[in-house]
Amino acid sequence: MALLQYNPVHKKVPVLVHGSKPVAESLVILEYIEETWPQNPLLPADPHERAMARFWLDFGQQKGLTFFSFFLATGEDKEKATSEALADNKFFGGNKIGLLDISFGWLVHWFGCMQEVVGLQILEPSTLPRLHEWTVHFKEEPVIKENLPDSSKLLTHYRRLKEKFT
Template structure:
């Protein structure tokens, strides 16, 4: 375990679902780290140095070696600190966890964001449909399980934090019914288990400031129609 805080740094912004994934992984592992708050409107030299390709957060720095992309970082953390495994040891189960994590990023995160933050009605409708289809696949996958990997939080659950915590906020702002307990009972039950897990609960950003931030962004967007 890392004892020296300088060994482990996380460049991020509070409220980012991708940064939050890394924070959940670090908390699960009990790793101490230094959080460096970034201003994405005025990116630091450190961020540009450590992530010159995407210039985005999160960036995880371990012994001055930087790693970008949230799911890649989570896997690195899992392999570096062996306690409380995030990925299963069975190769097939591990492959499934990676598949569903990538599915969430490819088919749900972008579409759900565009369902809210898109002015064009046709485009919005297309993204709403895509989000609902993606959520239905996740509903069918989770079935009666507590978490995607079984009894403990794993990679797909951490990737799905966007579904559990961020979608309910943005759909409320836009007056959409994307993710509800009626449409997706199994997935909704999972989301409650997940956000109320002691580790996750401690790491999730406060809901109210996040709601205010997205509401202002949504109102600016709709005002420009």
């Protein structure tokens, strides 16, 4: 819980501590990383693609649960939107992982745990092939794979919640 001392306002993580200076909140941290280490950009180089990434980031922040419901809905419209957003790329910003992928990457870990706890496949390869491909590419990206948290604590938490509500 030592990281909580660096975010006295909200008392929550994530917090990035760089040179003893804390930076809090997920998107703010990603923007800080983008600006601090420009040799490894998280946003696409193309201004239009960068604007589109920012649009989707803002959309996700503004819509919250509404945006989350997109991932739980079914249908051709969702697959079409995903296919258009990914085009022929591995990631939303191209063939290199970027800010938008990292921003929504937590869903990959969360969905995996939820699927295991409730016994329901949320991201079916047959119904959402492009979104499923993205999750596979995301989890296999070395920088992500090396840093994914241990899912056992999250699984324990969700199992307790399930028991509480069933």
